[in-house]
Amino acid sequence: MFEKILIANRGEIALRVIRSCRERGLRTVAVHSEIDADALHTRLADEAICIGPADPTRSYLHIPAIIAAAEITGADAVHPGYGFLSENPEFAETCAQCGLEFVGPLPDQMRQWGDKVTARALAKSLGLPTIEGTELLEDVEDAIKKAESLGFPVLLKASGGGGGRGMHILHSKEEVRAVFETARTESRAAFGNDALYFEKFIERPRHIEFQILGDKHGNIHVLGERECSIQRRHQKILEEAPSVALSDEMRSDMSATIRRAMSEVGYISAGTLEFLLDESGELTFLEMNPRIQVEHPVTELVMGIDLIGEQIRIADGQPLELPERPLSPRGHAIECRINAEDPDTFAPSPGMITEFHMAGGTGVRVDSGVFGGGRVPPHYDPLIAKLIVHAPTRVQAIAKMRRALSETIIGGIRTNIPLHRRILAHPAFEEGRFSTRFLDELQA
């Protein structure tokens, strides 16, 4: 087994990894920027190395500094968390070249799934249901032809895009003509890649994703789904497991399909397959994220497993010890992402946290990366904490989350807690009737 793991990340996910390591007797190395010298991950790891200034391109994204930190501390492995370098195949390769085990999939698997068009084609070839879509668009005339054969409305997407950026809903060929060149320019500027394509546009989809784990011995486990439809501009805000929109049969059918597909490619480590669920109950593959995700705790709670711990065991070459038959979700879990931002304008709200009291009690899990008296720097993701509840039923989980939010006190900065309260108080949310447009409609 590894003895020492370097965590190439910060905030709550760095703490999350430290926790799983410590429970397994592994030593931890935090890397941090100058502004994070007093951050919680810096304080709680066994060792901490300053790797650069606050600017992430010179610290958390700076591969040589992270590798050098692993070298001088004698780390055996690197956990990239999510974001930063977690989906960077060059980083994974550099780790391997330097004798460091990268806790994640193989670099080629990251490349395979990293490009959306390639990923969709791969998924299709593996027997996963994919959304109707086109090849890459050559020019505006080609785009109009392809849009008409697909049928309006269509979604214009950037092949290199992600996180919902670079997308346009188009209802007519006039709109295609009006938008195409601008979108191409935007895509080139934003992603260094101007390749565009169309997908069939689903008016009111749900965002459903399946968690998988694969080991180095060819075992694949599918660990149920998460419901992530509560989004603001394609950024997830609140997630739950299981989804009220999936029957046991749908879950077990899709799990079997995914298991076959991922076994065929020999996927290693944790990964998430994202799907859209349309109004008729069809799931179509959207993309695959070859890393741990922010919302992984809801799966951990209902499945009773430690996903980060399993990632580490897998990287170490150990076989998965999960049961042969698919696990069933037990109870219901909800996660609220607590962001340091204005609940109405969504403007970031960095600053000193003067008061910080997170909820406690039975069925409440807190994954936070900050503390009272600490500072939220303006340079990074505004996610400061995740509040996660687990209860026997969805109704009880909602009541518990309302209760947990009511006793959470964060002073000195603004947070999106009022937004979470509005979501949880909404009848459509309570009844489970919502799509990815829920939050836009709530805000409107």
Add this chain to the structure above:
Amino acid sequence: MFEKILIANRGEIALRVIRSCRERGLRTVAVHSEIDADALHTRLADEAICIGPADPTRSYLHIPAIIAAAEITGADAVHPGYGFLSENPEFAETCAQCGLEFVGPLPDQMRQWGDKVTARALAKSLGLPTIEGTELLEDVEDAIKKAESLGFPVLLKASGGGGGRGMHILHSKEEVRAVFETARTESRAAFGNDALYFEKFIERPRHIEFQILGDKHGNIHVLGERECSIQRRHQKILEEAPSVALSDEMRSDMSATIRRAMSEVGYISAGTLEFLLDESGELTFLEMNPRIQVEHPVTELVMGIDLIGEQIRIADGQPLELPERPLSPRGHAIECRINAEDPDTFAPSPGMITEFHMAGGTGVRVDSGVFGGGRVPPHYDPLIAKLIVHAPTRVQAIAKMRRALSETIIGGIRTNIPLHRRILAHPAFEEGRFSTRFLDELQA
């Protein structure tokens, strides 16, 4: 169902009750002393009433003020927590007279189990195994005669005593002669009652207790045991569930015995039967606590129930909804009581909490009553928080608790966290080989 519950307590247990109420849609009323005007229970309840000065005899123990607070707020019921008025039958009666439902057993049941000698006789008559003991001692000569027939060593106990106070271990008739009159005087001074008796003294017992719940419809459920042998001067410090010292057969036999006994007396609400486990594996009844206990969360975690919620449902006249067959513990839970005290001298350490960061992550539950920037007043119990973990096995629970303690940061006051670390690092604790004398021997 009740609509509003007054919580006649403070600190973590007041918060604990607020949480269960809020998850059920019940409104809550906190009562507080002047010094607790900014305490967490005062801030988090729906309403808060100042009932007196810091001195508990004029606030948290002052029945008229508490009843008046319930009257002016229109509360339907009163939850007494533990300590303070929780075992006071007069308080329960006064509540009933004023039309308030007391969340606890009937006043007569509190009286029945409140006196240790009466309780032991009752337990014996109900078929519970009791420790060999004597009737009340008339005088020193009677004491010597009874001690000799019981067999030395014997434990001299005060009938009105509790919490380990007023006890003497005696090895010979000379020691009986030397101690008897002093003990009688002490007992009269401490408990207003000079009745003494002997019990057989067990050299290295374990303290094992069983949690029960009874409803108003005659249903009794026994919810497994807790291991509470880690004590300092008979004050519990760390508890776990289940106990490594009990086999499934011992657990199920004793559960059946307790269920029969408590059904016979029609016990209502939550209660705990405390036992000593001797070296030969015999359990003998020690006492019954007719209230919720500090360490109830370890039972909640392994049994998957909400004991406070059940107490409230019972008080409201609803039947228990637990399964007919005894529940089995799932996984292992450990609780560390975090006290504001010097870890070596055990001197209380009240004051301003300048920094307060409790552990988080998967399998960690925090029940706390304080916050960073708040003050621990010198007038009350030094228990400021409970750190509770739940993991599949005892070994994993120990690793998780070590991890959780390592990331708990409490500044400005001293706490017993270093003591907990020593306990958890001790080989005998790891191996489960310990008795109630463990901590005294560790400290020696």
Add this chain to the structure above:
Amino acid sequence: MKLDLDQLRELIRLLDESNLTEIEVEHDDDRIRVRRDPAPLVGAQATQSVATAGAASSEHPSDVPAPVDENGTYVTTPFVGTFYRAPSPDGEPFVEVGDSIVPGQVLCIVEAMKLMNEIEAEVAGTIVEILGDDGKPVEYGDRLFRIEIS
């Protein structure tokens, strides 16, 4: 940190005006603490139903001087309950603004557990303000009357 006396006086004034017994100001390693004994309760010696005149009872010790500030003395309630200005729903109020009062005079009733707790004056003076609302709940320590001591 240099603390000038005006600042200290300001703190003391704040403390006096408040319900608090202590104010502590921390500033890095500096700390200023102003503290006084718990606020006495005018009329605190009134016990259930029958008010005992004069000296403080052992149940509610109040052998410290009444809190006096530039605005006068306050009568606070040592009972949680419902405040009544008159002995019965149709009765005349015990006192009105402008009334002169003498020690031992009943000022109001605070009802709790069906018991009528009479609150008495401890000082001689004039009622200058009535702060309690008739028939409304009061918490421990709530101010009921402001009195100008004569």
Add this chain to the structure above:
Amino acid sequence: MKLDLDQLRELIRLLDESNLTEIEVEHDDDRIRVRRDPAPLVGAQATQSVATAGAASSEHPSDVPAPVDENGTYVTTPFVGTFYRAPSPDGEPFVEVGDSIVPGQVLCIVEAMKLMNEIEAEVAGTIVEILGDDGKPVEYGDRLFRIEIS
């Protein structure tokens, strides 16, 4: 709370002496913040293997004046890695205490990922103290040399 100027001057001095860029003191509604721009890195422009002389590269902008206090100027490391005073295990150290240095002169090597990163002087002066330990790890921003500017 009144803050006298001596106190403010003290805060500024503390900030200057430290590696910090900001000190903030909160006091109820009062807050004092003294702030300066990030500390520049002497030699920060040295890039991997081949040191570029003179101006700061875009990767490591250091167009702010070097931190100077009464003790002189510090050369800090822009690289995480292992500090070496000499170009090879048997080689002579690049510099010793007392040596005069000129801008662009190599002072040491910080090795990371098998690359030898040379750290150059940015100012002319004299080495008055060597703070790095030969063969030992250094973090970003660690002080390596103290220099008296000539």
